[in-house]
Amino acid sequence: MAKPHGKPGTKAPLIAENDDEDNEREAIKEINKVEYGKSTGLPVPRFVALKSRETNWRNGPGHRYPIKWVYSQRGYPVQVIAEFEGWRKIRDVDGEDGWVHEALISGQRNAVVIANHGQVNAEANSQLIIYRKPDESSYPIAKLEFGVIVKLKKCQEKWCKVEAAGYNGWARRENLWGVMPDEIIK
The missing domain is CATH 2.30.30.40 (SH3 Domains)
Structure with a gap:
């Protein structure tokens, strides 16, 4: 991507290196449009x-x-x-x-547990593991079936703290339908 040149406070045209960058930029604008x-x-x-x-x-x-x-x-x-x-x-x-x-x-704010299409483990394809901390190497607290509704407590970049069936823990946000892709919940 080209950088603008000139004196501070002046605007220079942004020059795209190719049409793919233009298309990608437009797609990102459309996704992030509120x-x-x-x-x-x-x-x-x-x-x-x-x-x-x-x-x-x-x-x-x-x-x-x-x-x-x-x-x-x-x-x-x-x-x-x-x-x-x-x-x-x-x-x-x-x-x-x-x-x-x-x-x-x-x-x-609630979410539905959904499948992550990138998972290859047969058990992982039928259940979502809730962890004590937002880290897959953390202690697993519970396994939830797909379709279960969870309460969203907070969400970070890749993890959401959830509550379901008396369990509180962290789930990967890609396995939750009910939160926007870049949404942070505090």
Whole structure:
């Protein structure tokens, strides 16, 4: 990548060495682009959790739209992908989307345990190991099946502190759906 030249305070054109760098730069900008919901002023996309034991997902933003799905798990993490007045378009871990009323979601941070496609160990492909410290050489505390919902306590670059079934420990963030790729939770 070329560096700008000139006196302090002046701008020089950035010269790309090739088109691949331009494409990569544009892709990074697109990934890191944060938009804000017109209704809430909060980032979109963002993760939230279902507040109710039974949540109707609709085909559109309003009670007049037919029910598409009924989710029956309080605390299930979903991603807000759009807002319209008091309605939020949300997506689940499987990529299904629908509209729910804002009263049916909360800011609670949870995640779903998912598979890491890079794992080769057969046992690792069916369970997630929770460690005492954010290090795979640390003492393993528990093993969680894929699909289990965990509470997110905090997240660092590659690890998240989670709570599930009375266990508190660290899990690799690549095995958790419910946290943005570069999101830090304190």
